[in-house]
Amino acid sequence: MYVIKPYEKKGQMMIVSKSTIPGLVGYLNRQVRLQFGIRSVEVTIHFSDAIKKENVYLSTDVLKQLRLPLTCGYDLVVQGGKVTIGPFIGILCELTNRKLTEMLPTYSSFVKGYRYIGGAIAVFSIEGIQKEKQTITGYLYDPEKNSWEVKSLPFPAVVMSIAEPSLTASWEVFHEHMKNFESLLGGRVFNYPHFSKWEMHQMLRSELKEHLPETTLYTNVENIHEMLNRHGNIYIKPLHGRLGKRIFNVVKNGEQIKVKYDEKRMRHEEVFSSNADSHLFFQKHLIPGAFLIQQTIPLKMHKGSVIDFRVMVAKNEKGLWENLGIYSRYGARGQIVSNITAGGHTEIARDTLKTVWKLEDKEIQRVEQEMEQIVLRSIEVLENQGYHLGNIGVDIGLDEECHMSIIEINHQNPDPYIALMANDRLAFYKCRFQLMRYGRYLGGF
Structure with a gap:
């Protein structure tokens, strides 16, 4: 340097x-x-x-x-x-300057390997963007002091987004700024555009239909009853939701309909004796066009916990995808989701496959390779549709017979913290490091 x-x-x-x-x-x-x-x-x-x-x-x-x-x-x-x-890499981290300052200590993981990256590395928020002046105000990393300093800088050469604007008032202004970055920087903006769960399903169903549960868009209550009549057990999810929030599990048994959901960190269960009785409940909680209805994936249960898997992948310094780790997620006992934020826990996938599925080493290797292939096929489809991704987290469901279903693709901020929670610190830092190396690569270095 x-x-x-x-x-x-x-x-x-x-x-x-x-x-x-x-x-x-x-x-x-x-x-x-x-x-x-x-x-x-x-x-x-x-x-x-x-x-x-x-x-x-x-x-x-x-x-x-x-x-x-x-x-x-x-x-x-x-x-x-x-x-x-x-290189000059800007990381759009937060919606507000206040949140950016609050979260500043967590961004040190992006610069841990600075001597291999070099250049100017800045973190900023949507509030810190001055579109007319083509400048950002945020924090610049000072390698000599190993600290962040408030700085006003020109627009970077490369922009990575890890901001989470969905379901916030910043949704429209976020897209306005990102489109502006794209018009100026072209292919040097990544982890953008964003897509909804429904858009994901629409894009993947032609190539990966065998790994997708039947899914339909919620437009009226009749959609729910049609899916219940076909499957008996369904999930209703917000198109742009995250962290397991605003999710409903609906089960039909004869004429009885049971709905499980969380609200204000409290578990709720409603039981209705007929379709008509449930009608007002769904109308109250759901907005047409903002939710999807999905056939329940028969996930394996262990001691009252639902289990699924997260595959964590990122691009390297040559722009090629690498699998950095696969982790199992155990939902909190009795919970309808496996999210760690809802009280679940995680571990290295191979440990779960050995202890819960009782698989031998060769079978574990085969299952993990199949998960990786599904993820890479999904990414190829998404990138062919114009989505520029740098890292991604794909949630995979596995039944008793090891059949795999794609639950969700996390792309707004596919945080590698799950690796830390599984005591896999190396994978966490490698993911952050590779993102920066990929940014360097995009900048022509």
Whole structure:
């Protein structure tokens, strides 16, 4: 990495050692375009034997125009008369500046391998975006102090989103900003666009129908009774919901209909003696077009806990997908969901497959490979539809006979914290590290 220093004279100059940057030798006293994030400026190249190879001097006018922080170490890439300084990766983390500040300590996992990434790494919120000025205000990582500093910067060269705007008032403004980033940066914006559970089902059903439960969009109460008559046991889920919230399990036994759900962290159960009796309940709790109805996947139970699996994958520094870990999730006893936030717990998948499914090592390997293949096939379908993903978490259901069903694909913020909860710290940090390496790759480094 290079150390960029100010050259205290007016003008548009870049001064380097002759042997410093490959590709610059032919540009003595010639102009090149110098790029940082979305900003660029014309500079004249000068060589000097009096400066260290690792140092690059830029006129103070140039530094001011680029708004280039000098606390970071950079790489420089020369291509076709342009020199790019970077990488410059912006992580859109939160909806508000207040939440960004509150969560700041957790972002250290993104810069744990900074010496292999380099450049400017900034975290920011939707509130920190100044669209007209094409700047962000957030926190820049200072590698020397190992701390985050408040900074106003130009739009980055690469933007990664881990924000969770669904079901919030920020939904529309989030998309407005992300579309603007896409128009400026093209393919250097990832973990965007977002898709709903229904859109996911529509995209996957032609290629992976055998791994999808029957699913329909809720438009009226009759949709529920039609699915109940076919399957007897169904789930109703919000299209954009997360963390197991606003989910209903509905079971029909003869004329009786039983509904289980959580509300305000309390478990509820309603029993209706007929379809007509349940009508008002569903009308009160459901909004047409905002929920889907799904055939219940026959998940295996263990000591009163429902079990499913999370497959965690991320792209590497070459833009290729890697499986970083598979984890089982045990729902809290009696819960209708397996989410850890609802009181569940997790462990390494192979341990569960051995102790609960009683599988031998070869069978475990086969099951895990099949899960991985389903995930990679799903990703291929989604990316062919224009979704640019950097990491993803896919929830897979497994029945007694090891038949697999896709439950959900987590893409807004497919947080690798499940690895920490399963005592797999290496996978957690590897996921964060690979995201940054992938950002570096997208930036051309």
